[in-house]
Amino acid sequence: MNRPSIGLAPEGAPIIGLLTVLSLCTAMLDWWMATVGALILLVFSVHFFRDPERVVPQEADIAVSPADGRIIRIERREDPFDGEPKQCVSIFMNIFSVHVNRTPVAGTVTGIRYLPGAFFNASWDKASTDNEQCIWQMRDESGESWTFVQIAGLVARRIVPHAEQGDRLRRGQRFGLIRFGSRVDVYLPAEYAPAVSIGDQVFAGQSILAKKTFSNL
Numbered sequence: 001m002n003r004p005s006i007g008l009a010p011e012g013a014p015i016i017g018l019l020t021v022l023s024l025c026t027a028m029l030d031w032w033m034a035t036v037g038a039l040i041l042l043v044f045s046v047h048f049f050r051d052p053e054r055v056v057p058q059e060a061d062i063a064v065s066p067a068d069g070r071i072i073r074i075e076r077r078e079d080p081f082d083g084e085p086k087q088c089v090s091i092f093m094n095i096f097s098v099h100v101n102r103t104p105v106a107g108t109v110t111g112i113r114y115l116p117g118a119f120f121n122a123s124w125d126k127a128s129t130d131n132e133q134c135i136w137q138m139r140d141e142s143g144e145s146w147t148f149v150q151i152a153g154l155v156a157r158r159i160v161p162h163a164e165q166g167d168r169l170r171r172g173q174r175f176g177l178i179r180f181g182s183r184v185d186v187y188l189p190a191e192y193a194p195a196v197s198i199g200d201q202v203f204a205g206q207s208i209l210a211k212k213t214f215s216n217l
Contacts, residue, residue, distance in 0.1 A: 057206070063105050067099075067202070069097050071089065074196070087187070087188045091184050101177060106169065108167070110139050113135040134150045151182055160177045196210075
């Protein structure tokens, strides 16, 4: 039996290293107020960049949440990749959430589109169209097309993709990270329906976000 473990996202290493050195230097100089401040930032950074292992559900015809956070919207909206109206589930991540994102389904990345933009609060409606974002399109093993969008927020200033177009990814595999407070939108194929409600807390790679309701066959 494997024991659960919590790692750190590699993107956090420079920040954590710098704050560790800063804490040691200020302590050696007896600058205690500065040391306390640096230690608080260090603890926050370690917490923010944590990357826990997750138990990914293995049942068929489901999609898992791509992000830790709270469900803030479930509504029909135009898919930013193909323009078709689809059911969209929005997950809001605050600064205390795990910010490593995971793929909702297994499949192949068929498109990635980065759009520069503003940094409005990620929970606002205008964040869907105005904020910096990275749009991913993926085709699952049944041929269904999925779109999920990483959206930078008020504090978030960098979207970090880990995968590339053409990559085959497992359900629940890490595909990127957003620094400091943000949101992920998932556009569901017509055959899928949300398995969550507004206000639900979800966990990336572990919580079931949607289920297949019928087949075209």
